[in-house]
Amino acid sequence: MKTDASGEAITDAELVRRGREGDEIALGELVDRHQAAAFRVALSLVGDGDVAQDVVQDAFLRAFRGLRGFRGDATFRTWLLTITANTARGALRRQGRRREARLEAAGPVPAEDMDPHESVAVGEAAERARALLQELPEKQRMAVQLRIDEGLSFREIGDIIGSSEGAARVNYFHGIHRLREWME
Amino acid sequence: MTDVRCETARELIPDLVGGRLGAAEASRVAAHLETCADCRAEAELVRLLYVARPQVPESVTGRVLAAVRADAPHGRRPWWGLAAAAVAVLALGIGVASRSGRDTETVVPGFAAQGTSTTGAWVSDNGMVAGAPALDGLSDEALQTLLEELESNGTGGSA
Secondary structure, X not given: OOEOOOOOEOOHHHHHHHHHOOOHHHHHHHHHHHHHHHHHHHHHHHOOHHHHHHHHHHXXXXXXHOHHHOOOOOOHHHHHHHHHHHHHHHHHHHHOOOOOOOOOOOOOOOOOOOOHHHHHHXXXXXXXXXXXXXXXXXXXXXXXXXXXXXXXXXXXXXXXXXXXXXHHHHHHHHHHHHHHHHHO | OOOOOHHHHHHHHHHHHOOOOOHHHHHHHXXXXXXXXXXXXXXXXXXXXXXXXXXXXXXXXXXXXHHHHHHOOOOOOOHHHHHHHXXXXXXXXXXXXXXXXXXXXXXXOOEEEOOOOOOOOEEEOOOOEOOHHHHHOOOHHHHHHHHHHHHHOOOOOOO
């Protein structure tokens, strides 16, 4: 992570300020920090790794073109992920096809100290859980994914999925409840 | 140590699994999980989901950065590009002034004519040739950009 002269991590807000002035290094740092979250959001919505990469590229371009209009009411991350979700939905509409639950880009990351047999079992259970996640309605799926994968608050999640903070919380817990039932 | 209720624990489980909690809060939530089977089962599901989260392909970074560079507006130049353009204007302006100065004795504020214009150059108060010190400080890339701008503007340095 990029730091300033005192060793403190440079905030996204500062990188955005530099990016507005055409600082490519700052823009690159923003890409580095948020590309994984953007990719996962895109993949969850379009269901295809290649299309998701196109969406991520398009979303960053849109975000950077609009930096001057970014007022900072939300965090850069929330703003970018909202653009990513909208871009992904647009890509689906253009392609005129439904999202396919393809998770070829996914792969469980077993703990290093895990027994190989245990690792295989956990890996299978994890893949099953992830596959079932794709079966949830979009808002529940996004709420669960954004809360667990990215650690977003329910307020941030609400901004991205277009609902209130309370509705985002309800979507998350409904989604978790369903997944627990399906996994039993 | 304050006990954590199920409601609070369930909200914080994703942060515990993702390593996003501070040490004190993490230990409080972990202590609750030891005593609550229902929350422990939920934590296990969250952990499964977290470890299997999709990883971003390595190719994404390069693609995005290349697209961002290609998308940079032509009018937007790095700081040294603007400096080069400013130096070009200054150098050309002084060049014109020095040529016409043979006949008109034009005075440029801050600079004094050197001799009787036999060199066609102007020197500042410290004796440095106008434009030259700044040009010396430019990188090869900046100088190349400057030359391209002069050529594209049709001036060719022969104003």
